[in-house]
Amino acid sequence: MSVTTVKVARRHPPRLPGRQLASNAAPTVIALAGGIVLWEVVAQAWNVIFFPPFSAVVVRLVELTLDGKILESLVGSLTNLMIGFTISVVFGVGIGMLMGAYRKVEMALDVYVYAMLTAPSLVFAPIFFAIFGLGRASILGVVIMYAIFFIIINTTAAIRTVPVGLIEMGRSYCATERQLFFKVILPAALPMIFAGLRLGMGRAVKGTINGEMFISAVGLGAVVISAGRRFDAAAVLAVLLVIIIVALVGVKAIQLIDARMTSWLPSTARAAKARRAGDRV
Amino acid sequence: MIEISGLAKTFPARGKDAPVDALKDVNLTINDGEFLTILGPSGCGKTTLLRMIAGLIPWDEGEITIDGRPIVGPGPERAMVFQSFALMPWSTILDNVAFGLELRGVSKAKRHARAAELIDLVGLTGFEGRLPGELSGGMQQRVGLARALAVDPQILLMDEPFGALDEQTRRLLQEELLQIWELSRKTVIFITHSMEEAVLLGDRVALMGPRPGRIVDITDVPLPRPRASAVDAIEGSEEFAKITANLWRQLREMQMFRRHAAEGRHSSSEPAA
Numbered sequence: 001m002s003v004t005t006v007k008v009a010r011r012h013p014p015r016l017p018g019r020q021l022a023s024n025a026a027p028t029v030i031a032l033a034g035g036i037v038l039w040e041v042v043a044q045a046w047n048v049i050f051f052p053p054f055s056a057v058v059v060r061l062v063e064l065t066l067d068g069k070i071l072e073s074l075v076g077s078l079t080n081l082m083i084g085f086t087i088s089v090v091f092g093v094g095i096g097m098l099m100g101a102y103r104k105v106e107m108a109l110d111v112y113v114y115a116m117l118t119a120p121s122l123v124f125a126p127i128f129f130a131i132f133g134l135g136r137a138s139i140l141g142v143v144i145m146y147a148i149f150f151i152i153i154n155t156t157a158a159i160r161t162v163p164v165g166l167i168e169m170g171r172s173y174c175a176t177e178r179q180l181f182f183k184v185i186l187p188a189a190l191p192m193i194f195a196g197l198r199l200g201m202g203r204a205v206k207g208t209i210n211g212e213m214f215i216s217a218v219g220l221g222a223v224v225i226s227a228g229r230r231f232d233a234a235a236v237l238a239v240l241l242v243i244i245i246v247a248l249v250g251v252k253a254i255q256l257i258d259a260r261m262t263s264w265l266p267s268t269a270r271a272a273k274a275r276r277a278g279d280r281v
Numbered sequence: 282m283i284e285i286s287g288l289a290k291t292f293p294a295r296g297k298d299a300p301v302d303a304l305k306d307v308n309l310t311i312n313d314g315e316f317l318t319i320l321g322p323s324g325c326g327k328t329t330l331l332r333m334i335a336g337l338i339p340w341d342e343g344e345i346t347i348d349g350r351p352i353v354g355p356g357p358e359r360a361m362v363f364q365s366f367a368l369m370p371w372s373t374i375l376d377n378v379a380f381g382l383e384l385r386g387v388s389k390a391k392r393h394a395r396a397a398e399l400i401d402l403v404g405l406t407g408f409e410g411r412l413p414g415e416l417s418g419g420m421q422q423r424v425g426l427a428r429a430l431a432v433d434p435q436i437l438l439m440d441e442p443f444g445a446l447d448e449q450t451r452r453l454l455q456e457e458l459l460q461i462w463e464l465s466r467k468t469v470i471f472i473t474h475s476m477e478e479a480v481l482l483g484d485r486v487a488l489m490g491p492r493p494g495r496i497v498d499i500t501d502v503p504l505p506r507p508r509a510s511a512v513d514a515i516e517g518s519e520e521f522a523k524i525t526a527n528l529w530r531q532l533r534e535m536q537m538f539r540r541h542a543a544e545g546r547h548s549s550s551e552p553a554a
Binding site for chain 2: 169174179183
Protein backbone atom coordinates (compact mmCIF):
# COMPACT_ATOMS: atom_id res chain seq x y z
CA MET A 1 0.00 0.00 0.00
CA SER A 2 1.36 3.35 -0.91
CA VAL A 3 1.57 6.00 1.74
CA THR A 4 0.60 9.45 0.59
CA THR A 5 2.63 12.25 2.06
CA VAL A 6 0.47 14.97 3.42
CA LYS A 7 1.62 18.51 3.12
CA VAL A 8 0.25 20.60 5.89
CA ALA A 9 -0.57 24.04 4.69
CA ARG A 10 0.66 27.12 6.49
CA ARG A 11 -2.14 28.39 8.64
CA HIS A 12 -1.18 31.90 9.59
CA PRO A 13 1.47 34.34 8.47
CA PRO A 14 4.08 34.51 11.22
CA ARG A 15 3.27 37.14 13.80
CA LEU A 16 5.61 39.80 15.02
CA PRO A 17 5.53 39.11 18.75
CA GLY A 18 7.40 42.21 19.87
CA ARG A 19 5.39 44.78 17.99
CA GLN A 20 2.06 43.17 18.71
CA LEU A 21 2.80 42.94 22.43
CA ALA A 22 3.76 46.61 22.48
CA SER A 23 0.57 47.76 20.76
CA ASN A 24 -1.57 45.51 22.98
CA ALA A 25 0.12 46.72 26.13
CA ALA A 26 -0.14 50.46 25.39
CA PRO A 27 -3.65 51.08 26.84
CA THR A 28 -2.78 49.09 29.96
CA VAL A 29 0.42 51.05 30.53
CA ILE A 30 -1.35 54.37 30.04
CA ALA A 31 -4.13 53.34 32.44
CA LEU A 32 -1.65 52.21 35.08
CA ALA A 33 0.40 55.40 34.81
CA GLY A 34 -2.77 57.46 35.10
CA GLY A 35 -3.87 55.54 38.18
CA ILE A 36 -0.51 56.01 39.87
CA VAL A 37 -0.46 59.75 39.18
CA LEU A 38 -4.03 60.10 40.48
CA TRP A 39 -3.12 58.13 43.63
CA GLU A 40 -0.05 60.28 44.28
CA VAL A 41 -1.88 63.60 43.71
CA VAL A 42 -4.96 62.72 45.77
CA ALA A 43 -2.94 61.28 48.64
CA GLN A 44 -0.58 64.27 48.74
CA ALA A 45 -3.46 66.77 48.67
CA TRP A 46 -5.57 64.89 51.20
CA ASN A 47 -2.76 64.03 53.55
CA VAL A 48 -4.59 61.58 55.85
CA ILE A 49 -2.79 58.98 57.90
CA PHE A 50 -4.23 55.80 56.39
CA PHE A 51 -3.83 56.87 52.77
CA PRO A 52 -0.11 57.34 52.06
CA PRO A 53 0.93 58.46 48.56
CA PHE A 54 2.25 55.97 46.02
CA SER A 55 5.84 57.15 46.47
CA ALA A 56 5.76 56.39 50.21
CA VAL A 57 4.32 52.94 49.54
CA VAL A 58 7.07 52.19 47.04
CA VAL A 59 9.74 53.29 49.54
CA ARG A 60 8.20 51.01 52.16
CA LEU A 61 8.00 48.17 49.65
CA VAL A 62 11.71 48.51 48.91
CA GLU A 63 12.51 48.49 52.63
CA LEU A 64 10.40 45.41 53.27
CA THR A 65 11.94 43.68 50.29
CA LEU A 66 15.50 44.49 51.35
CA ASP A 67 15.05 43.13 54.87
CA GLY A 68 13.81 39.88 53.35
CA LYS A 69 10.40 40.00 54.97
CA ILE A 70 8.39 40.20 51.75
CA LEU A 71 10.32 37.45 50.03
CA GLU A 72 9.98 35.08 52.95
CA SER A 73 6.25 35.72 53.27
CA LEU A 74 5.78 35.54 49.53
CA VAL A 75 7.21 32.04 49.38
CA GLY A 76 4.87 30.95 52.18
CA SER A 77 1.84 32.51 50.51
CA LEU A 78 2.65 31.13 47.07
CA THR A 79 3.00 27.65 48.53
CA ASN A 80 -0.45 27.96 50.13
CA LEU A 81 -1.85 29.35 46.90
CA MET A 82 -0.44 26.69 44.63
CA ILE A 83 -1.44 23.75 46.82
CA GLY A 84 -4.91 25.15 47.46
CA PHE A 85 -5.49 26.04 43.82
CA THR A 86 -4.28 22.66 42.56
CA ILE A 87 -6.64 20.82 44.90
CA SER A 88 -9.46 23.14 43.78
CA VAL A 89 -8.74 22.45 40.10
CA VAL A 90 -8.54 18.68 40.48
CA PHE A 91 -11.71 18.34 42.52
CA GLY A 92 -13.53 21.30 41.00
CA VAL A 93 -13.09 20.12 37.42
CA GLY A 94 -13.83 16.53 38.44
CA ILE A 95 -17.05 17.36 40.28
CA GLY A 96 -18.07 19.85 37.59
CA MET A 97 -17.68 17.20 34.89
CA LEU A 98 -19.79 14.72 36.80
CA MET A 99 -22.45 17.37 37.33
CA GLY A 100 -22.32 18.31 33.65
CA ALA A 101 -22.51 14.74 32.44
CA TYR A 102 -25.11 13.34 34.84
CA ARG A 103 -28.32 15.24 35.47
CA LYS A 104 -28.88 13.39 38.76
CA VAL A 105 -25.48 14.34 40.17
CA GLU A 106 -26.21 17.93 39.26
CA MET A 107 -29.61 17.82 40.91
CA ALA A 108 -28.05 16.39 44.07
CA LEU A 109 -25.12 18.82 44.34
CA ASP A 110 -26.57 21.95 42.75
CA VAL A 111 -28.01 23.35 45.95
CA TYR A 112 -24.74 22.92 47.86
CA VAL A 113 -22.65 24.51 45.14
CA TYR A 114 -24.87 27.57 44.85
CA ALA A 115 -25.18 27.90 48.64
CA MET A 116 -21.39 27.87 48.98
CA LEU A 117 -20.99 30.21 46.04
CA THR A 118 -23.16 32.88 47.64
CA ALA A 119 -21.99 32.35 51.23
CA PRO A 120 -19.10 34.61 52.27
CA SER A 121 -16.23 32.14 52.10
CA LEU A 122 -14.43 33.53 55.13
CA VAL A 123 -17.17 32.39 57.54
CA PHE A 124 -15.70 28.92 57.18
CA ALA A 125 -12.34 30.05 58.53
CA PRO A 126 -13.23 29.56 62.21
CA ILE A 127 -14.52 26.07 61.45
CA PHE A 128 -11.26 25.10 59.75
CA PHE A 129 -9.38 26.72 62.59
CA ALA A 130 -11.30 24.59 65.07
CA ILE A 131 -10.68 21.41 63.13
CA PHE A 132 -7.14 21.85 61.80
CA GLY A 133 -5.70 24.37 64.23
CA LEU A 134 -3.25 27.07 63.28
CA GLY A 135 -1.48 25.14 60.54
CA ARG A 136 -1.40 25.20 56.78
CA ALA A 137 -4.43 22.90 56.46
CA SER A 138 -6.73 25.65 57.74
CA ILE A 139 -5.44 28.14 55.19
CA LEU A 140 -5.76 25.59 52.38
CA GLY A 141 -9.33 24.97 53.50
CA VAL A 142 -10.12 28.66 53.08
CA VAL A 143 -8.37 28.85 49.68
CA ILE A 144 -10.42 25.91 48.43
CA MET A 145 -13.67 27.39 49.72
CA TYR A 146 -12.89 30.55 47.78
CA ALA A 147 -11.89 28.94 44.51
CA ILE A 148 -13.55 25.58 43.99
CA PHE A 149 -17.19 26.55 43.48
CA PHE A 150 -16.47 28.91 40.60
CA ILE A 151 -14.48 26.15 38.95
CA ILE A 152 -17.28 23.62 39.52
CA ILE A 153 -19.98 25.87 38.09
CA ASN A 154 -18.01 26.79 34.98
CA THR A 155 -17.04 23.20 34.30
CA THR A 156 -20.64 22.03 34.66
CA ALA A 157 -21.84 24.71 32.27
CA ALA A 158 -18.98 23.95 29.87
CA ILE A 159 -19.96 20.29 29.61
CA ARG A 160 -23.66 21.20 29.36
CA THR A 161 -23.20 23.62 26.50
CA VAL A 162 -21.22 21.34 24.19
CA PRO A 163 -23.19 21.56 20.90
CA VAL A 164 -25.67 18.69 20.64
CA GLY A 165 -24.87 18.42 16.93
CA LEU A 166 -21.26 17.51 17.69
CA ILE A 167 -22.28 14.83 20.18
CA GLU A 168 -24.75 13.40 17.68
CA MET A 169 -22.02 13.43 15.03
CA GLY A 170 -19.74 11.47 17.35
CA ARG A 171 -22.45 8.92 18.04
CA SER A 172 -23.31 8.52 14.37
CA TYR A 173 -19.67 7.61 13.70
CA CYS A 174 -19.94 4.90 16.36
CA ALA A 175 -17.92 6.62 19.10
CA THR A 176 -17.87 4.74 22.40
CA GLU A 177 -18.86 6.72 25.50
CA ARG A 178 -15.18 7.08 26.37
CA GLN A 179 -14.23 8.30 22.88
CA LEU A 180 -17.16 10.67 22.89
CA PHE A 181 -15.97 12.21 26.13
CA PHE A 182 -12.28 12.53 25.34
CA LYS A 183 -12.46 13.30 21.63
CA VAL A 184 -15.58 15.45 21.43
CA ILE A 185 -17.00 16.69 24.74
CA LEU A 186 -13.78 17.55 26.56
CA PRO A 187 -12.11 19.52 23.74
CA ALA A 188 -15.36 21.37 23.07
CA ALA A 189 -15.73 22.23 26.77
CA LEU A 190 -12.14 23.28 27.39
CA PRO A 191 -12.40 27.03 26.64
CA MET A 192 -15.17 27.50 29.16
CA ILE A 193 -13.43 25.31 31.74
CA PHE A 194 -10.42 27.60 31.42
CA ALA A 195 -12.61 30.65 31.97
CA GLY A 196 -13.56 29.05 35.29
CA LEU A 197 -9.90 28.42 36.14
CA ARG A 198 -9.06 32.09 35.56
CA LEU A 199 -11.85 33.16 37.91
CA GLY A 200 -10.77 30.49 40.36
CA MET A 201 -7.17 31.71 40.35
CA GLY A 202 -8.22 35.25 41.29
CA ARG A 203 -10.43 33.86 44.03
CA ALA A 204 -7.67 31.57 45.29
CA VAL A 205 -5.31 34.54 45.77
CA LYS A 206 -8.03 36.28 47.75
CA GLY A 207 -8.59 33.15 49.81
CA THR A 208 -4.89 32.77 50.54
CA ILE A 209 -4.51 36.29 51.90
CA ASN A 210 -7.78 36.23 53.84
CA GLY A 211 -6.92 32.85 55.29
CA GLU A 212 -3.50 34.04 56.35
CA MET A 213 -4.91 37.23 57.84
CA PHE A 214 -7.49 35.35 59.79
CA ILE A 215 -5.80 32.18 60.84
CA SER A 216 -2.10 32.23 61.20
CA ALA A 217 1.01 34.27 61.50
CA VAL A 218 2.60 33.32 58.21
CA GLY A 219 2.61 34.63 54.66
CA LEU A 220 1.68 38.00 53.21
CA GLY A 221 -1.62 38.01 55.08
CA ALA A 222 0.24 37.95 58.38
CA VAL A 223 2.44 40.86 57.25
CA VAL A 224 -0.69 42.85 56.46
CA ILE A 225 -2.16 42.11 59.90
CA SER A 226 0.96 43.05 61.83
CA ALA A 227 1.49 46.22 59.78
CA GLY A 228 -2.14 47.15 60.39
CA ARG A 229 -1.68 46.79 64.13
CA ARG A 230 1.28 49.17 63.90
CA PHE A 231 -0.83 51.62 61.87
CA ASP A 232 1.79 51.21 59.14
CA ALA A 233 -0.53 51.99 56.25
CA ALA A 234 2.32 52.22 53.75
CA ALA A 235 3.35 48.64 54.55
CA VAL A 236 -0.25 47.42 54.21
CA LEU A 237 -0.55 48.96 50.76
CA ALA A 238 2.94 47.76 49.82
CA VAL A 239 1.93 44.17 50.53
CA LEU A 240 -1.33 44.76 48.70
CA LEU A 241 0.67 45.71 45.61
CA VAL A 242 2.59 42.44 45.87
CA ILE A 243 -0.65 40.51 46.24
CA ILE A 244 -2.16 42.15 43.18
CA ILE A 245 0.94 41.29 41.17
CA VAL A 246 0.74 37.67 42.34
CA ALA A 247 -2.90 37.48 41.29
CA LEU A 248 -2.24 39.04 37.87
CA VAL A 249 0.71 36.74 37.22
CA GLY A 250 -1.37 33.74 38.27
CA VAL A 251 -4.26 34.66 35.97
CA LYS A 252 -1.82 35.38 33.13
CA ALA A 253 -0.23 31.95 33.58
CA ILE A 254 -3.64 30.31 33.24
CA GLN A 255 -4.32 32.39 30.13
CA LEU A 256 -1.06 31.27 28.55
CA ILE A 257 -1.86 27.60 29.17
CA ASP A 258 -5.36 28.24 27.86
CA ALA A 259 -4.06 29.90 24.68
CA ARG A 260 -1.77 26.96 24.04
CA MET A 261 -4.47 24.37 24.60
CA THR A 262 -7.46 25.90 22.88
CA SER A 263 -6.03 27.72 19.91
CA TRP A 264 -7.59 25.30 18.77
CA LEU A 265 -6.79 22.10 20.55
CA PRO A 266 -4.68 19.41 20.31
CA SER A 267 -4.30 18.52 16.68
CA THR A 268 -3.63 22.15 15.79
CA ALA A 269 -0.81 22.38 18.26
CA ARG A 270 0.50 19.17 16.77
CA ALA A 271 0.01 20.44 13.23
CA ALA A 272 1.81 23.65 14.11
CA LYS A 273 4.65 21.64 15.60
CA ALA A 274 4.81 19.40 12.55
CA ARG A 275 4.86 22.46 10.32
CA ARG A 276 7.70 24.04 12.24
CA ALA A 277 9.62 20.77 12.09
CA GLY A 278 8.90 20.61 8.37
CA ASP A 279 10.13 24.13 7.81
CA ARG A 280 13.46 23.35 9.36
CA VAL A 281 14.07 20.31 7.16
CA MET B 282 -31.28 -3.14 0.99
CA ILE B 283 -32.97 -1.01 3.64
CA GLU B 284 -36.49 -1.98 4.60
CA ILE B 285 -38.68 0.20 6.77
CA SER B 286 -41.99 -1.27 7.83
CA GLY B 287 -44.80 0.08 9.99
CA LEU B 288 -42.53 2.68 11.56
CA ALA B 289 -44.27 4.96 14.07
CA LYS B 290 -43.24 7.45 16.69
CA THR B 291 -45.30 9.65 18.97
CA PHE B 292 -43.77 12.47 20.96
CA PRO B 293 -45.55 12.58 24.33
CA ALA B 294 -47.75 15.51 25.33
CA ARG B 295 -45.90 18.51 26.68
CA GLY B 296 -47.76 20.90 28.92
CA LYS B 297 -50.80 22.11 26.99
CA ASP B 298 -49.65 20.61 23.70
CA ALA B 299 -51.29 17.39 22.62
CA PRO B 300 -49.10 14.39 21.76
CA VAL B 301 -47.61 14.66 18.26
CA ASP B 302 -47.53 11.78 15.81
CA ALA B 303 -44.06 12.44 14.44
CA LEU B 304 -44.28 9.39 12.20
CA LYS B 305 -47.13 7.03 11.48
CA ASP B 306 -47.03 3.78 9.54
CA VAL B 307 -44.00 4.60 7.41
CA ASN B 308 -43.16 1.88 4.88
CA LEU B 309 -40.24 2.27 2.52
CA THR B 310 -37.75 0.06 0.73
CA ILE B 311 -34.46 1.43 -0.49
CA ASN B 312 -32.45 -0.67 -2.91
CA ASP B 313 -28.69 -1.06 -2.90
CA GLY B 314 -27.01 1.64 -4.93
CA GLU B 315 -30.15 3.71 -5.09
CA PHE B 316 -30.22 7.47 -4.63
CA LEU B 317 -33.44 8.18 -2.75
CA THR B 318 -34.44 11.73 -1.95
CA ILE B 319 -37.00 12.44 0.74
CA LEU B 320 -38.93 15.64 0.13
CA GLY B 321 -41.33 17.31 2.48
CA PRO B 322 -42.35 20.54 4.20
CA SER B 323 -40.73 21.40 7.51
CA GLY B 324 -42.17 19.48 10.42
CA CYS B 325 -43.13 16.43 8.39
CA GLY B 326 -40.71 14.17 10.25
CA LYS B 327 -38.22 13.64 7.43
CA THR B 328 -35.21 14.40 9.59
CA THR B 329 -36.67 12.26 12.38
CA LEU B 330 -36.92 9.38 9.93
CA LEU B 331 -33.33 9.83 8.82
CA ARG B 332 -32.04 9.96 12.39
CA MET B 333 -33.87 6.71 13.09
CA ILE B 334 -32.18 5.08 10.11
CA ALA B 335 -28.90 6.45 11.50
CA GLY B 336 -29.70 4.72 14.78
CA LEU B 337 -29.59 7.96 16.74
CA ILE B 338 -33.13 8.00 18.10
CA PRO B 339 -35.58 5.24 19.08
CA TRP B 340 -39.05 4.69 17.67
CA ASP B 341 -42.23 3.21 19.12
CA GLU B 342 -43.44 0.73 16.53
CA GLY B 343 -42.21 -0.98 13.41
CA GLU B 344 -38.82 -2.04 12.20
CA ILE B 345 -35.88 -0.89 10.11
CA THR B 346 -33.58 -3.52 8.68
CA ILE B 347 -30.43 -3.34 6.61
CA ASP B 348 -29.93 -6.49 4.55
CA GLY B 349 -32.31 -8.20 6.94
CA ARG B 350 -30.54 -7.15 10.15
CA PRO B 351 -32.58 -4.86 12.40
CA ILE B 352 -31.07 -1.50 13.32
CA VAL B 353 -30.34 -1.11 17.01
CA GLY B 354 -27.96 1.86 16.92
CA PRO B 355 -25.37 3.58 14.74
CA GLY B 356 -23.30 1.24 12.62
CA PRO B 357 -20.13 1.29 10.56
CA GLU B 358 -22.02 0.62 7.31
CA ARG B 359 -23.76 3.99 7.62
CA ALA B 360 -22.28 7.50 7.63
CA MET B 361 -24.06 10.78 8.01
CA VAL B 362 -23.66 14.26 6.54
CA PHE B 363 -25.22 17.01 8.66
CA GLN B 364 -27.01 20.21 7.71
CA SER B 365 -24.95 22.09 10.30
CA PHE B 366 -21.74 20.41 9.02
CA ALA B 367 -20.93 19.30 12.62
CA LEU B 368 -17.18 19.69 12.18
CA MET B 369 -14.91 19.80 15.21
CA PRO B 370 -13.62 23.39 15.29
CA TRP B 371 -10.45 22.43 17.18
CA SER B 372 -9.35 19.82 14.63
CA THR B 373 -7.67 20.41 11.30
CA ILE B 374 -9.49 19.49 8.11
CA LEU B 375 -7.26 16.43 7.85
CA ASP B 376 -8.19 15.25 11.34
CA ASN B 377 -11.86 16.04 10.83
CA VAL B 378 -11.96 13.90 7.70
CA ALA B 379 -10.02 11.14 9.46
CA PHE B 380 -12.27 11.24 12.54
CA GLY B 381 -14.39 8.18 11.73
CA LEU B 382 -11.27 6.15 11.07
CA GLU B 383 -9.64 7.44 14.25
CA LEU B 384 -12.62 6.16 16.25
CA ARG B 385 -12.09 2.77 14.62
CA GLY B 386 -8.49 2.66 15.76
CA VAL B 387 -6.91 3.05 12.32
CA SER B 388 -3.25 4.08 12.63
CA LYS B 389 -2.42 7.71 12.13
CA ALA B 390 -0.38 7.22 8.95
CA LYS B 391 -3.12 5.13 7.33
CA ARG B 392 -6.03 7.33 8.30
CA HIS B 393 -4.24 10.49 7.23
CA ALA B 394 -3.37 8.94 3.88
CA ARG B 395 -6.99 7.92 3.38
CA ALA B 396 -8.24 11.35 4.49
CA ALA B 397 -5.87 13.04 2.05
CA GLU B 398 -7.36 10.98 -0.81
CA LEU B 399 -10.87 12.14 0.06
CA ILE B 400 -9.82 15.72 0.58
CA ASP B 401 -8.47 15.49 -2.96
CA LEU B 402 -11.74 13.97 -4.17
CA VAL B 403 -13.76 16.92 -2.82
CA GLY B 404 -11.25 19.42 -4.19
CA LEU B 405 -9.77 20.72 -0.94
CA THR B 406 -6.14 19.73 -1.43
CA GLY B 407 -3.96 22.34 0.23
CA PHE B 408 -6.41 22.95 3.08
CA GLU B 409 -5.46 19.89 5.16
CA GLY B 410 -3.88 21.95 7.93
CA ARG B 411 -6.64 24.56 8.12
CA LEU B 412 -9.30 24.71 10.79
CA PRO B 413 -13.01 24.51 9.87
CA GLY B 414 -13.57 28.10 11.00
CA GLU B 415 -11.19 29.28 8.28
CA LEU B 416 -13.30 27.72 5.52
CA SER B 417 -16.48 28.89 3.78
CA GLY B 418 -19.74 27.02 4.31
CA GLY B 419 -19.47 25.19 1.00
CA MET B 420 -15.95 24.09 1.80
CA GLN B 421 -17.00 22.97 5.26
CA GLN B 422 -19.72 20.77 3.83
CA ARG B 423 -17.19 19.27 1.40
CA VAL B 424 -15.25 18.31 4.52
CA GLY B 425 -18.42 16.80 5.98
CA LEU B 426 -18.90 14.76 2.82
CA ALA B 427 -15.26 13.66 2.78
CA ARG B 428 -15.52 12.59 6.43
CA ALA B 429 -18.53 10.43 5.62
CA LEU B 430 -16.89 8.88 2.56
CA ALA B 431 -13.64 8.23 4.46
CA VAL B 432 -15.17 5.37 6.43
CA ASP B 433 -16.28 3.82 3.13
CA PRO B 434 -19.90 3.33 4.18
CA GLN B 435 -22.38 1.25 2.29
CA ILE B 436 -25.07 3.84 2.99
CA LEU B 437 -24.77 7.61 2.99
CA LEU B 438 -27.34 9.49 5.08
CA MET B 439 -27.59 13.16 4.13
CA ASP B 440 -29.71 15.48 6.27
CA GLU B 441 -30.44 18.59 4.17
CA PRO B 442 -26.71 18.84 3.58
CA PHE B 443 -26.95 21.87 1.30
CA GLY B 444 -29.78 23.58 3.17
CA ALA B 445 -27.50 26.06 4.92
CA LEU B 446 -25.64 27.11 1.77
CA ASP B 447 -26.25 29.92 -0.67
CA GLU B 448 -27.76 29.14 -4.07
CA GLN B 449 -24.57 29.17 -6.16
CA THR B 450 -22.63 27.01 -3.72
CA ARG B 451 -25.57 24.69 -3.46
CA ARG B 452 -25.68 24.12 -7.23
CA LEU B 453 -21.97 23.48 -7.41
CA LEU B 454 -22.14 20.97 -4.61
CA GLN B 455 -25.14 19.22 -6.19
CA GLU B 456 -23.07 18.67 -9.34
CA GLU B 457 -20.08 17.49 -7.34
CA LEU B 458 -22.19 15.11 -5.31
CA LEU B 459 -23.65 13.64 -8.51
CA GLN B 460 -20.15 13.22 -9.89
CA ILE B 461 -18.87 11.48 -6.78
CA TRP B 462 -21.95 9.33 -6.44
CA GLU B 463 -21.98 8.28 -10.08
CA LEU B 464 -18.46 6.92 -9.56
CA SER B 465 -19.15 5.02 -6.33
CA ARG B 466 -22.89 4.25 -6.51
CA LYS B 467 -23.41 3.99 -2.79
CA THR B 468 -26.90 3.86 -1.38
CA VAL B 469 -27.89 7.44 -0.54
CA ILE B 470 -30.82 8.74 1.46
CA PHE B 471 -30.97 12.47 0.96
CA ILE B 472 -33.34 14.76 2.85
CA THR B 473 -34.34 18.05 1.25
CA HIS B 474 -37.14 20.56 1.14
CA SER B 475 -36.24 21.65 -2.40
CA MET B 476 -38.25 20.00 -5.19
CA GLU B 477 -35.63 20.77 -7.82
CA GLU B 478 -32.88 19.27 -5.69
CA ALA B 479 -34.96 16.16 -4.96
CA VAL B 480 -35.65 15.54 -8.66
CA LEU B 481 -32.19 16.45 -9.93
CA LEU B 482 -30.39 14.08 -7.57
CA GLY B 483 -32.78 11.22 -6.93
CA ASP B 484 -33.65 7.96 -8.63
CA ARG B 485 -36.89 8.20 -6.69
CA VAL B 486 -38.47 10.96 -4.64
CA ALA B 487 -40.35 10.00 -1.50
CA LEU B 488 -42.80 12.75 -0.63
CA MET B 489 -43.62 13.11 3.05
CA GLY B 490 -46.51 14.93 4.66
CA PRO B 491 -46.99 16.29 8.18
CA ARG B 492 -49.19 15.44 11.14
CA PRO B 493 -48.88 12.56 11.25
CA GLY B 494 -45.53 12.33 9.45
CA ARG B 495 -46.01 9.83 6.69
CA ILE B 496 -44.97 8.91 3.15
CA VAL B 497 -47.58 10.45 0.85
CA ASP B 498 -46.22 9.38 -2.49
CA ILE B 499 -43.19 7.90 -4.20
CA THR B 500 -42.24 9.26 -7.61
CA ASP B 501 -39.84 7.57 -10.02
CA VAL B 502 -37.40 9.92 -11.69
CA PRO B 503 -36.64 8.36 -15.08
CA LEU B 504 -34.09 11.02 -16.03
CA PRO B 505 -30.98 9.53 -17.65
CA ARG B 506 -27.69 9.11 -15.81
CA PRO B 507 -24.95 10.18 -15.52
CA ARG B 508 -26.47 13.55 -14.74
CA ALA B 509 -23.45 15.39 -13.37
CA SER B 510 -22.30 16.58 -16.79
CA ALA B 511 -25.81 17.46 -17.98
CA VAL B 512 -27.38 19.33 -15.11
CA ASP B 513 -28.50 22.30 -17.22
CA ALA B 514 -30.02 20.12 -19.93
CA ILE B 515 -31.84 18.04 -17.32
CA GLU B 516 -33.26 21.03 -15.51
CA GLY B 517 -34.44 22.44 -18.85
CA SER B 518 -36.10 19.20 -19.91
CA GLU B 519 -39.82 18.63 -20.16
CA GLU B 520 -39.62 15.53 -17.98
CA PHE B 521 -37.97 17.49 -15.18
CA ALA B 522 -40.64 20.18 -15.36
CA LYS B 523 -43.42 17.59 -15.33
CA ILE B 524 -42.13 15.76 -12.25
CA THR B 525 -41.44 18.97 -10.37
CA ALA B 526 -44.88 20.36 -11.19
CA ASN B 527 -46.52 17.18 -9.98
CA LEU B 528 -44.60 17.32 -6.69
CA TRP B 529 -45.50 20.97 -6.26
CA ARG B 530 -49.18 20.24 -6.77
CA GLN B 531 -49.07 17.70 -3.94
CA LEU B 532 -47.01 19.93 -1.66
CA ARG B 533 -49.40 22.81 -2.21
CA GLU B 534 -52.40 20.64 -1.37
CA MET B 535 -50.70 19.66 1.85
CA GLN B 536 -50.10 23.28 2.79
CA MET B 537 -53.68 24.26 1.88
CA PHE B 538 -55.05 21.44 3.95
CA ARG B 539 -52.88 22.47 6.82
CA ARG B 540 -54.16 26.02 6.67
CA HIS B 541 -57.75 24.84 6.61
CA ALA B 542 -57.08 22.59 9.56
CA ALA B 543 -55.41 25.41 11.45
CA GLU B 544 -58.46 27.61 10.87
CA GLY B 545 -60.65 24.88 12.32
CA ARG B 546 -62.60 24.29 9.12
CA HIS B 547 -63.38 20.82 7.96
CA SER B 548 -61.76 20.23 4.65
CA SER B 549 -62.60 17.44 2.29
CA SER B 550 -59.51 18.01 0.21
CA GLU B 551 -57.19 15.99 2.44
CA PRO B 552 -54.42 14.58 0.28
CA ALA B 553 -54.59 10.85 -0.13
CA ALA B 554 -52.18 9.12 2.22
